[in-house]
Amino acid sequence: MTEPGPIPPETEPTPPESEEAAPSVAARLAFLQRAGGITTPIATAILAFLIAGLVVLATGHDPLQTYKAIFNGSGLNWFFPWVSGVERQTAAFNLQETGLLVIPLILTGLAVAFAFRCGLFNIGGQGQYIVGIVTGTQVAVWFHSLPGPVHIFLAVTAATLAGAFWAGIAGLLRATVGAHEVISTIMLNWIAIWVGSYLIGFGGPFQDSSQVGVPVSRPIPGNTHLPVFWGSPLLQGLDIGFFIALGMLVLYSLVLRRTTLGFEVRAVGFNPDAAQNSGIGVARNYFLAMAISGGFAGLAGALDILGWQFRLDVTTIQISSQLAFTGIAVALLGRNTALGTFFAAVLFAALINGTSTRNLDPTVFPPELAGNLTRIIQGLVVLFVGADVLVLYVWNLRRKLRLRRVAPPAAAVPSE
Amino acid sequence: MPDATPVLELRGITKRFPGVLANDAVDFDLRRGEIHALLGENGAGKSTLMNILYGLYRADSGEILLNGKQVSFSSAKDAIGAGIGMVHQHFMLIPVMTVAENVVLGTEPVRGAVFLDERGAEARVRELSHRFGLAVDPDARVEKITVGQQQRVEILKALYRRADILILDEPTAVLTPQEATDLFGILRTLTQEGISVIFISHKLNEVLEIADRITVLRRGKVVETVPSAGATQESLARAMVGREVLLRVEKGPPSPGEPLLAVEDLHAVDDRGLRALHGVTFEVRAGEIVGIAGIDGNGQTELIEVLVGLRRATSGRVVVEGEDVTGAGPRELIDAGVGHIPEDRHRRGLVLDFSLAENLSLHDYRKPPESRFGWLWPRRILARARNLIREFDIRGGVPQTRAAALSGGNQQKVVIAREIAANPRTLVAAQPTRGLDVGAIEYVHRRLVEGRDAGKAVLLVSLELDEIRSLSDRILVMYEGGLVGAYGPEAGEEELGLAMTGGRPAEEVSA
Numbered sequence: 001m002t003e004p005g006p007i008p009p010e011t012e013p014t015p016p017e018s019e020e021a022a023p024s025v026a027a028r029l030a031f032l033q034r035a036g037g038i039t040t041p042i043a044t045a046i047l048a049f050l051i052a053g054l055v056v057l058a059t060g061h062d063p064l065q066t067y068k069a070i071f072n073g074s075g076l077n078w079f080f081p082w083v084s085g086v087e088r089q090t091a092a093f094n095l096q097e098t099g100l101l102v103i104p105l106i107l108t109g110l111a112v113a114f115a116f117r118c119g120l121f122n123i124g125g126q127g128q129y130i131v132g133i134v135t136g137t138q139v140a141v142w143f144h145s146l147p148g149p150v151h152i153f154l155a156v157t158a159a160t161l162a163g164a165f166w167a168g169i170a171g172l173l174r175a176t177v178g179a180h181e182v183i184s185t186i187m188l189n190w191i192a193i194w195v196g197s198y199l200i201g202f203g204g205p206f207q208d209s210s211q212v213g214v215p216v217s218r219p220i221p222g223n224t225h226l227p228v229f230w231g232s233p234l235l236q237g238l239d240i241g242f243f244i245a246l247g248m249l250v251l252y253s254l255v256l257r258r259t260t261l262g263f264e265v266r267a268v269g270f271n272p273d274a275a276q277n278s279g280i281g282v283a284r285n286y287f288l289a290m291a292i293s294g295g296f297a298g299l300a301g302a303l304d305i306l307g308w309q310f311r312l313d314v315t316t317i318q319i320s321s322q323l324a325f326t327g328i329a330v331a332l333l334g335r336n337t338a339l340g341t342f343f344a345a346v347l348f349a350a351l352i353n354g355t356s357t358r359n360l361d362p363t364v365f366p367p368e369l370a371g372n373l374t375r376i377i378q379g380l381v382v383l384f385v386g387a388d389v390l391v392l393y394v395w396n397l398r399r400k401l402r403l404r405r406v407a408p409p410a411a412a413v414p415s416e
Numbered sequence: 417m418p419d420a421t422p423v424l425e426l427r428g429i430t431k432r433f434p435g436v437l438a439n440d441a442v443d444f445d446l447r448r449g450e451i452h453a454l455l456g457e458n459g460a461g462k463s464t465l466m467n468i469l470y471g472l473y474r475a476d477s478g479e480i481l482l483n484g485k486q487v488s489f490s491s492a493k494d495a496i497g498a499g500i501g502m503v504h505q506h507f508m509l510i511p512v513m514t515v516a517e518n519v520v521l522g523t524e525p526v527r528g529a530v531f532l533d534e535r536g537a538e539a540r541v542r543e544l545s546h547r548f549g550l551a552v553d554p555d556a557r558v559e560k561i562t563v564g565q566q567q568r569v570e571i572l573k574a575l576y577r578r579a580d581i582l583i584l585d586e587p588t589a590v591l592t593p594q595e596a597t598d599l600f601g602i603l604r605t606l607t608q609e610g611i612s613v614i615f616i617s618h619k620l621n622e623v624l625e626i627a628d629r630i631t632v633l634r635r636g637k638v639v640e641t642v643p644s645a646g647a648t649q650e651s652l653a654r655a656m657v658g659r660e661v662l663l664r665v666e667k668g669p670p671s672p673g674e675p676l677l678a679v680e681d682l683h684a685v686d687d688r689g690l691r692a693l694h695g696v697t698f699e700v701r702a703g704e705i706v707g708i709a710g711i712d713g714n715g716q717t718e719l720i721e722v723l724v725g726l727r728r729a730t731s732g733r734v735v736v737e738g739e740d741v742t743g744a745g746p747r748e749l750i751d752a753g754v755g756h757i758p759e760d761r762h763r764r765g766l767v768l769d770f771s772l773a774e775n776l777s778l779h780d781y782r783k784p785p786e787s788r789f790g791w792l793w794p795r796r797i798l799a800r801a802r803n804l805i806r807e808f809d810i811r812g813g814v815p816q817t818r819a820a821a822l823s824g825g826n827q828q829k830v831v832i833a834r835e836i837a838a839n840p841r842t843l844v845a846a847q848p849t850r851g852l853d854v855g856a857i858e859y860v861h862r863r864l865v866e867g868r869d870a871g872k873a874v875l876l877v878s879l880e881l882d883e884i885r886s887l888s889d890r891i892l893v894m895y896e897g898g899l900v901g902a903y904g905p906e907a908g909e910e911e912l913g914l915a916m917t918g919g920r921p922a923e924e925v926s927a
Contacts, residue, residue, distance in 0.1 A: 260782045260790045267778065270769040277726065277756070277764040278778040279747025 041333050041340065041385075045347065048380035052373055059369065066365040066373075073359035074098050074350035094359055096231040099238040100308055101323075101349035104129070106245040107300035108327025109345055110252050111167075111293045113336040115181075117256060118289035119269040124170060124185025125297045125324035127192035128163040130317055132298025134196045135162035137305050137312045138206055140220035148223035155224060156244075156302045163298015164291040166192065171290025175283035181290065196317040208311070217312040226307045241303035246342075248296060253338040255292075265289050297324060326352075329378050332385040351377060422481075423448050423612050424469075424581055429478035431464055438464040440636040441478070446581065451603060451613045453627035453644070455620075457656055457853030458824060461636040462616050466583050470502050471495040501574025502583040505590075507566050511559035516541045518558055519572045544575050549605045564595035568602070575611075582606065583614045588622055592711050593881060593913040600626050618656075618853060620649040620663075621882075632656055657855050667865045670889040673702035676873035677723075677754075677842045682732035684718050692718035693897045696732070700842065700873040705864065707888030708877045711916050715897035716877045717759065720846045723875070724756040725749040736842060750779055755840030757831055759847040759877070765831040766819045773801035773815035776834050808833035809859070825856030832863055842873045849883060861887060881909060881916075 053063035075094025077083050083091055108125040115122035136159035143151060166188060173179040199206045200217045208218040231237025256262035267275040268285040276282050305312060326348050333347070334340030353359060355370035365373075424446040431439040439461045446452050456462045467473045469480065471489030480487050482498055489495045492502075509518050520537040527533040541554040550568045558566060567587060574582055584603075588596045603613055603626060617623050623630055624644055631641040632655040639655045653661040678699040686692040692715045700706045710716055721727035723734060725746040733742045736752045744752065758764035766775050777797050780786050785796045801815035810829045812822045819827060828848070835843065845864060849857040864887060868874050878884050884891055891903040893915040901915045 258792050258794070260787050260792060263774070263781050263792060267767050267770065267774075271763075271767040273763045274765060274767050274778070277724070277746055277758060279725075279745065279750055 041335055041344075044381060044384040045333065047384055048377045051380055052377045055376055056365065056373065061365050066370075069361045069364040070351065070354035070370070070373075072354075073356070073361070074354035075359075076350055076354075092231065093235070094353065096238040097236060097359075098346075098349045098353040099230075099242055100236060101353055102345050103241045103245045103303050103307065104300040104323060105326060105330050105345035105349050106341060107248060107296045107303070108324040109330030109334060109341045110248060110327075111163075111297040111300075111324075112328050112331035113334065113341055114252060114256075114265075114296065115167075115289050115293040116331060116336050117262075117269045118265045118285055119272065120171075120174070120181050120286060120289055120293075122167060122170075122185055122290060122293045123182060123325075123328060124167060124188050124294070125327045126321050127185065127189035128166045128294040128297035129301045129324045130189075130192040130196045130321050131166040131301070132159035132163040133301030133305050133312060133316065133321070134199060134206070135159045135298070136302035137200075137217050137220060140224040140306060141206075141218050144221060151221075151224050152226065152306060155220075155306060156299065159302030160295045160299045163301065164295035167294020167297070168287060168291035171287040174290070175286040193318060193321070197314050200312055200317070201314055215314040219311040220305065224306055225310065226303070236308045239303075239307040241307040244299070244303060248299070249338040249342055252296075252341075261288065297327070300324070323352075326378060329382050329385075333381050348374075348378065421448060422446060423483055425481040425484075426465070426469065427479050427481065429465060429468060429475045429480075431461075431468060431473060431475050437636050439468070439475070439478075442633070442636070442638055444631055444638070444641075446612050446614060447628075448612055449607045449610055450628045451607060451615055451626055453615045453617060453623040453630045454633065455617060455623050455630055455652060455656060456633035457618060457855070458851065459635075459853075460633040460656070462633055463585065464636075465633070466502070466585065466614070466616060469495065470500060470583065496577050496579070499578060499580045500583065501571075501577060501579030501581070503567065503570040503574065503585065503587060505586045507570055509558045509566055509569060511557070513558060514554065515552055515556050515558060515561070515569050515572075516554040518569055519544075519554075519576050521573075523577065540576065541572060544572055548575060548609060549602055562595070563590050564592070564598065567591070567595075567599065571602070571606075580610065581612050581614070583616070585616045586618070587615070588617070588619065590712070592916060593909055594917065596622065620652050623652070624649065634658055653854055657853075661854055662858055663854075665861045665865060665886045667887075668869070670704045670868065672704040672889070673871065675699040675701045676737055677875065678733075678735040679723070680733040680735070682719070682722060682734070683730045684722050684727060685730060686718055691897060693722070693729075696894075696897075696899055698892055698899060700875050702841070702871045702873050703868055704889040705868050705874040705876055705887050707884035707891045708875065708894055709881060709884045709891055709912055709916060710879070710894035712879050714894050714916075716846070716879075716894055718897075719894070720756075720759065720844060720877055723749075723844050724754060750838065750840075753841045755835035755838060755843040757828075757835055757843070757845040757848045759850065761824075761827055761831050766827060768818070768820035770819060771801075771816050772805065772810070772813055772819055772822075772830055773797050775819050775830055776801045776804050776815075776837070778834060779838055804833045804837055808836075825852050825859070828852060828856065828860060832860065836863065836867065840872070842875070843867055844875045844877070846877045847879060848876070849878075849880070857883075881912060885909070885912070 049067070053067070056063040056066050071077060072091070073094060075091045075096070075098050078088065078091035078095045108129060111125045111128060112122055136155045139155040139158040140151065143154065146154065167185070170181045170184040170188060173184050174181045198204050201207065201215045202212070206217050208214070208216050225233070226239040226241050228237035228239045256266060264275065264280045264285050265288070267278070267280055268282050272282045309316065330341055330344040330348055334342070334344035351374045355367065355374045357367040360367040360370050422445040426442060426444040429439050429442040429444075430437075442461070442465055444454075444465070454462050454465070464473065468475045471491045471494050474490070480489070487498060489498070510521070513521070516534070516538045519541050525533040525536045525540070527536070538554045544550070545552055545554070545568070550572055552561065552565050552568045552572070558569065567590070571582065587599060591599060603615075607613060615623070615627055624647060627644045629641060630644050630647060630652065632639040632652060634656060649663055653663055680697050682693050682696040684693040696719060698706065708716060708719070718727060722729050725744050725748065728743060733740055735741065736749070736754055739752065741749060741752050762768060767778065770778075774797070777786050777800065781792065781797070786793060786800070798815045804810070805815065808829050810822075810826050810833065812826050819830060822830070832848075843864075848860050848864065852860065864874055864876065876884065876887055885905065885907070888905055891905065891907055891912065892899050893901040893903070893912060895916060895918045900918070903912065
């Protein structure tokens with residue numbers, strides 16, 4: 001609090017009045033954010049790892065060794081200066097792979113976080129990602145004659161706009177007829193999955209006509225591949241999409257804090273009634289916030305295809321795109337802040353890559369089980385973030401108990 | 417007549433919350449058959465003290481003596497069992513159930529172990545309401561009866577549980593003047609039957625009218641306990657606030673100019689599509705305050721919403737400074753020079769999670785110098801906020817402080833600063849002092865009168881008749897969506913109260 005010294009009568013710190021209106025989701029989240037600061041997300045993550053450790057223990061393996069193996073599998077040991085030789089080369093390779101996962105996780109995380117700041121829950125990251133990746137692929141496949149940078153720019157922009165359009169549908173429905181975005185984005189996910197599967201599936205208009213037996217798109221031309229700045233361009237080195245994702249984190253933060261658009265989005269997210277009263281268009285901001293969110297997810301699709309996949313197959317659309325759901329966990333753990341989203345994205349990317357069949361040392365923990373470990377931890381994080389209130393409650397209880405021990409309660413004072 | 421033996425004694429009650437000493441060694445006693453008022457500003461510690469008595473909080477130190485014996489309540493259930501009943505400001509009734517069902521809820525008389533003895537319940541309620549003069553129909557559904565009658569149901573609930581000490585928390589806040597008078601009659605009957613009453617309030621006149629003794633709390637401490645006989649409004653206000661307070665609004669005669677706000681034959685419906693306004697016509701001139709009196713729910717909210725662009729009129733016109741603005745949205749009306757102090761500052765007036773600076777710029781963030789081409793200039797926003805905080809004497813925070821951290825009075829100052837800084841020629845003030853304490857009320861009233869004297873047209877909508885009467889140059893009374901009368905500032909409370917209930921005396925239900 002900011003009021004030291006003698007208190008003038010009117011600044012008496014009255015507790016917030018009880019008739020306070022029921023807070024919106026975003027307002028509650030903001031409250032938790034302040035109440036827990038940076039401690040709670042870290043505590044949440046640690047708690048999740050501890051419980052997952054118990055699960056490892058129950059399977060008869062050593063949790064510490066397992067976590068160490070996952071850590072090495074993610075390539076994060078590359079940052080240790082004492083790692084050298086072949087080990088260092090493997091670490092570098094693993095870390096590049098992890099980096100490739102960080103890109104879509106940051107972007108799908110932002111897709112959830114931006115909407116959240118406007119009081120909306122965008123769980124359609126998967127559909128927006130698919131629409132983006134299909135559009136990005138096809139724009140890259142068409143227009144052979146364009147020079148590389150222009151072609152890349154065109155594909156990336158088209159994918160972003162496609163994602164924005166897809167989420168914009170949900171935003172528009174919410175803004176006009178009040179259809180809840182949770183329902184509509186889930187339905188749009190399924191539409192995206194099956195339309196995408198049709199387009200590049202057997203006999204689909206975008207299927208590679210030279211391989212009619214395989215449900216894949218045509219490969220994108222070499223001049224649309226994003227430049228790789230670390231590692232081999234042939235062995236999935238880390239491409240400049242990584243910097244684009246970091247740039248989006250900065251953009252996200254700037255838009256929210258430094259533009260009138262961000263001001264409106266946050267005002268609507270915290271209190272739509274007051275925003276409306278000030279002449280801020282609530283419906284307009286619902287639409288814009290959803291569209292911008294979808295743009296982030298669409299961009300993720302473009303960067304994946306141009307960065308390392310180079311051709312789109314049906315498995316990506318139906319299975320791999322589920323990675324976008326991890327974006328929810330990223331945004332929740334990252335508390336919808338740019339920095340938090342970055343660290344949460346790195347954490348989940350490392351977990352996913354570190355537990356993959358390729359990277360995990362099979363003598364320590366069976367990799368076929370390890371993927372489930374990632375999901376357990378992810379699930380626990382979502383659960384604990386949701387149960388933040390509980391964590392805070394326990395935290396406050398602890399403090400209260402300590403107070404009571406210092407000053408015995410009134411009842412303990414004997415009466416005369 | 418109250419006798420001198422205390423039925424209840426609180427000795428040295430101290431309660432500390434993080435950062436606040438809510439009750440500091442409070443002594444309080446209640447005699448049999450007495451009405452003892454607990455007077456204090458918001459946050460003075462009245463509610464905390466009563467919640468301790470009612471078993472909802474535990475005191476850090478101090479003791480409670482009931483009929484001379486020390487007691488310790490760990491829940492409201494204990495308190496009820498010991499004969500203490502509380503009527504909260506917000507009623508705890510189930511709207512779809514009948515009066516009798518609500519009264520017996522939780523302690524239902526049963527027949528054959530499982531069946532509710534409806535007739536028995538009804539008979540008991542009828543008997544109680546007869547004995548204590550609480551006229552209310554036991555068969556009526558709670559949602560169908562008036563607020564005043566709902567309050568009687570709450571009192572019946574307490575009496576049914578054999579309470580002989582009754583705590584009433586701001587009981588008149590929701591009542592019309594007539595209903596308040598009725599309530600006072602009921603309370604006098606109760607005391608004659610040996611019931612003792614603790615009456616929590618921050619309204620000076622009613623405390624003087626009803627209480628036998630008055631205890632004034634300020635910042636958690638008892639300032640004084642006095643018999644109401646020798647006390648005056650001025651002496652009580654001084655004790656409450658700790659300084660001299662101007663209770664009467666000082667204002668000169670108005671000098672009305674040209675009409676700035678004109679409403680012609682306005683019709684509108686409420687959220688459920690039911691008729692809320694029909695044929696409302698009035699005008700407010702530059703340099704005058706027009707007050708709209710009325711009981712809550714008679715169309716005032718809808719009228720305000722139409723005037724500030726939050727609700728569409730079904731027919732009629734709204735004219736601001738000669739320009740037809742019917743159907744305009746909030747932003748157009750702000751730009752047309754209509755300021756708005758909303759009736760619910762938490763819902764409409766403030767974004768509680770925004771900083772003071774952001775709240776102060778809630779209208780102007782999109783204009784230079786706060787922003788240019790969609791790009792905000794936080795330094796200018798902060799600098800502007802710093803000036804407004806100084807100019808409007810907003811205390812308890814810096815520009816970066818969250819609005820939720822401020823007291824109610826200072827939150828309202830933020831709203832007023834924002835609206836007045838925009839320099840509107842027309843100001844719509846809806847319940848501008850709701851939930852504020854004496855000091856803050858004085859401030860708000862002064863600002864409104866200053867606005868009037870500066871040539872603004874001020875439309876004041878309030879449920880507080882005292883406020884309407886002391887501020888307005890003209891008074892309009894609203895009843896069931898229409899204006900039913902125009903009065904001068906000298907109109908009496910009786911006269912206005914009658915008009916507010918549609919020209920008939922307050923309805924009584926024969927039990």
